[in-house]
Amino acid sequence: MTFTLARFAPFLAVLGARLIAPSTLAAQTREYLYLGNSLGGDISIIAIPSHKVVGTIPATVVGNHPDDVIASRNGDVLYISRLDVNDVIAVSTATEQVLWRTEVPGVPNHLTLSPDEQFLYVPIYDKGLLAVVDTKTHQVVATVEVGKGPHGTQLGPTGKHVYIGNMQSNDVAVVEVGTNRLEKRIRLPEGVRPFQLSRDERYLYAQLSKLHGFVVVDLTRDSVVRTVALPTAGKKLPEPSLQLSHYVMNHGLGISADGNYLVANGSLIRITAIYSMPDLQLLGTVPVGREPNWVTFSRDSKYAYVSNRRDNTLSVISIPERKEVARLKVGEFPQRMTTTMVARRPN
């Protein structure tokens, strides 16, 4: 009997591994937040929901002042734009090493992916361009003139359009996915900072350079239909100035994954505000660190994360409790970040 089992052991082992592997892998898949520390040049890795800093992708791998960090939908790849060297790098979350690098024709800002993830859209801030990078060939396959100071990008939820916020020409450019054709530019009152889109892609919510709040743009009319003033939490609003090291009123606006909440930073007065969607009722105001810069969410929409770039911290906001439940020390000048499910990290 023993002999028989021993004889079949290799086959049983393979069979067992095949049966166990999928569930084991699924069990190992965990949610992480990847936060780019723009001055430090590294990426802090935070486990969700324990909210512990569990690792760092060092500046020797990233460096050169990373601007944005986004993830592929399966969590295997991080795409990072780097200001100093005008490029985008792809980094494996499994090895935390660079997979490939593509130079772009100027200073790259906030990134987004096409619906099929074949194309990475890279706004080129100093050239007024949207560069389209093929993630398979690692080449810039198209450039589109979109306006002055393209800063942020968002893929519309319908997957048909890429929206580009222009800081200097005060408008939002709309580019058709697939053809890379500029469809239109929607005029806004000021420079466009972080923005989001409603799930039905009818409304665009945008922070503007000198507005303490955000505007709601009706995309069927291409006009601002509402201006939402952010609360001041009893604080006097300072004038934006170089001395404050922040020449915009607010930076950081996000919509939760379930579509029920919009969170907007009040960067000059160190708050973040939580609104219900779609009615935009103020649910709460949460004190955070200095110069909150970006907002992202856990997959279950229970937590919002706010990077406080002057404090080198990350605020963890409980959405149901409307309060900060943790503040984590991260790297130097933390700005953009993303959350994603990751199957495997380095040991």
Place this chain on the structure above:
Amino acid sequence: MRLAVWSSAAASAALTGCSSVLGRRGGQRRTAVGTMDRLPPGGGLRVSLGGDESAIVVNVSGTVRAFRAVCTHEGCPLGWNAQQHLIRCPCHGGAYDTSGHVVSGPPPGPLTELRVVVERGDIYIVR
């Protein structure tokens, strides 16, 4: 004797973040930001001046210069890119050379230069 005290304190100040304010001379404040052995010709460092203030100190062929590490575009703190020998902004990609002049990007003007004193290999910023 006073110089010796400054030197000792300066030597203990790490260039990568620490600083020590070492008193005033004629109403000017001197801040020790490190030592020359950490700043070879062609090198540059980002140093803290205390609080939120920081500076970029560069060694240009033996001449030490320092600039307020605040971008003239939107006021973001600046970093030193050792490979490029440029002062860089982590917000919108502005670049300054070791004279504080804009090389590329959106900054509208040059950096504010700070007065530097080097004594016995110790570097001080005087304000």
